[in-house]
Amino acid sequence: MEGWMPLFEILMNSAYPEAQASVWLKQHSYNPPSSSSSSSSSSSAYSSSITTTTTSFLSLLTKPTYTTLLHSDGSSQSPHTTRTRRRFMWIQTLPNLLQARLLSFLAFDYTTFSAPELYKLANNLLTSDDDHQLHFWVKTAARQLLDLVSGSNYDWVSGFSLDSEPHNVPEDFQLLPDWLKQPVVDGDSRLVLPWLPLLSHEFNTGMPVDAFGILYDDDSLNKVQQIEDEEDFDTVDFLRMNNDRVNPDIEKMAAILKSKVLNSECTSQVVELADEIQNLCDGRDVNSLAVLSLVEPWQADAETASLLLSHFLNQSSKNLSWPSLVLCSIVLPKLLVLEEPASRMLLTSTIEYCKMHQRSSVYALLYPLILRKNGINNPISDVVARVVKECLHPAHVSSFCQKLLCGEDNARKFVCLPCHQYLISDELVWNEPLFSLFQIILNRNVLLTEDVVARLVYHIGELAIRFRNSLIFGNFLLCLVNRCSRPLLRSHKLSLIRAVEQTNTIVSKSLMSKLSIL
Structure with a gap:
């Protein structure tokens, strides 16, 4: 076990864990001599040594580990306790982050390992009794590994050619x-x-489709064309359209649903309400945005809102933009005005929904929240951090930061009901909760691109005087210097030094010493 600790440290702390872990494994398997006379024997010895090493490593990960579970029958007279012995693989005892990175490393370097052993490892993880308790990214990495090592044999395809005659094919097949x-x-x-x-x-090639799959009818084509003539058509422009597509009958039905939103008292009533809302929005020639604006599902209490989310999570819709509409009409309005920690029930339901609809969680929740007109506060920052950590892959977070900081205005597409547009700004409002959020993102080992780092350094230079006594700002700077690679920061060394010189916190000296050795 001790011999593998450096490999585990690489997987936990490296910015490029898979590649560096692969290099470490090959370097510590065997160092073949450089003599040309023994090249053949060296190659054979190297192959044998690395096979032994990889086999040993997989044996460690799949090593059986047992635990004893106690069960009580709940009897008040004479409670009877039974013991159940459960069998786990050793990898299942590791933290979720390390499990996911281990599986990602095995997928990255899968040709070095035994394919049957990798298949057995991934399959046992996915088919174990605790599969439903697997962390999202652990399950994703295990499925990726299983796909790589369970390829089919396609030798039968090689027998086909343009001149070959098929055998045993019905006469009418062709x-x-x-x-x-x-x-x-x-x-x-x-x-x-x-x-x-x-x-x-x-x-008909003249039917426009927006980024969320909404197909416009002929009546709305002129309105869309007018918007496109004025400026580039994007999501925000679409959502600013007036709610003039609701006929009186639908408006009456929406008013009834609004009353049910405020008065639902049990789970069965909430489930019925959710079905009615979805059926109404899925109707033909119905403006879903306008309907949701009239129903006002965000007015529901936290328990009702969480039940709505849980029900919608298990339902499908022919409307491709439905997940975005659910988030922007139920969760987003509540979080935009959040001043206290979010309800645990609502937050849990939101996390589960965002795990299944990652793209919608970015465009219908994260973007509008971070662009809140008055800036995010600590409760909102905590919610965004939870979504980033539990629902998004680091690569998605890197892309999100790229669009947020460096994208043009039309690149910041987000989904929001027209009645809540006034709560969202066109620019970031820099404050301490936002710095705390970026520190959390950096601590996730998210790889920032060069232009994102340059943009952050630019804002740091502008804001250094304003936050000169802020320890949160200082800790963010320290995290940026520690987490970003030296080549990215070296070109900004002087700018960072000038910014740090304007600060006066307990981390200022530490920052100066780290910047001096860039």
């Missing part, structure tokens, strides 16, 4: 289906594609 025969025989000139019965009047 014939055209009946629905294609007549158009092809007739040679109708109106066909858009000669091999498909698609007439020109059926091929």
Whole structure:
């Protein structure tokens, strides 16, 4: 076990854990001599040594570990306690982060290890009794590893060629289906594609589709075209459209649902309410944004809101933008005005929903929250940090930071009901909770791009005087210097030194000493 500690430290702390772990493994397996006369024997010895090392490593990860669980029958007279012995693999005793990185490393360097052993490891993780308790990223990494090592044998494809005759194939296998025969025989000139019965009047290319899959009808085409003529069409422009597409009947139904939102008292009523809201929004020629604005589901209490989220999590919708609409109409309005720690029940439901709909969680929750007009506060920062840590991969977080700090205005697309647009700003409001959030992101070993680092340094230079006595700002600077690679910071060394010189906190001297050796 002690011999593998350096490898585990690399996986926990390195900015490039998979690549560096692979190099470490090969370096510590065997160092072949440089003599050319023994190149053949060296290669054989190296292959044997690394095979032994990888086998030993997999044996450690799959080593059986036992634990004893106590169960009570709950009897008040004479409670009877039974003992159950459970068997685990040693890897399952590690923290979730280390488990995920170990599996990611095995997938990265899977050709070095025994494929059957890797398959056994990943399969046992996914089929164990505790599969439902696996952390999201552990399960994802295990599935990726399983896909890599469980490839099929496609040798049968090599027997095919353009000249080969198929065997045991029905006579009508290569014939055209009946629905294609007549158009092809007739040679109708109106066909858009000669091999498909698609007439020109059926091929309508003028129907615009937005980034969230919403198809506009002919009546709204002129309105969309007017917006596109004024400026580039993006999500925010679409969401600023007026709610003039709701007919009186739908408006009455929305008013009834609004009353139910405020008066639902049991789970069955909430489930019925959720189905009614979804059915109404999925109706033909219905503006879902307008309907949700009238229903006002964000007015529900925390328990009702969490039940709505849990129910929608298990339901499918033909509306591709439905997950974004759920988040922006139930969760986002509550969090935009959050002044105290969020309800644990609502936060748990939100996390579970965001895990399943990561893209929607970015555009319908994170972007509008961070762009809050008055800046984020500590409760909002805590919620965003939870979503970032538990729902998004570090690569997604890196992309999110790139768009947030360096993207143009039209790159910051987000989803928000028109009635809440006034709560969101077009620019970041820099304050201590925002610095705390970026420190949490950096501590997740998120790799920031060069332009993101440059943008952060620029804001640090502007804000140093304003936050000169802020320990939170100082800790953020210290985290940035410690977490970012030296090549990225070296070109900004003088700018950072000038900024640190303006601060007056207990970490200022430590910052200066670290910057001096860049």
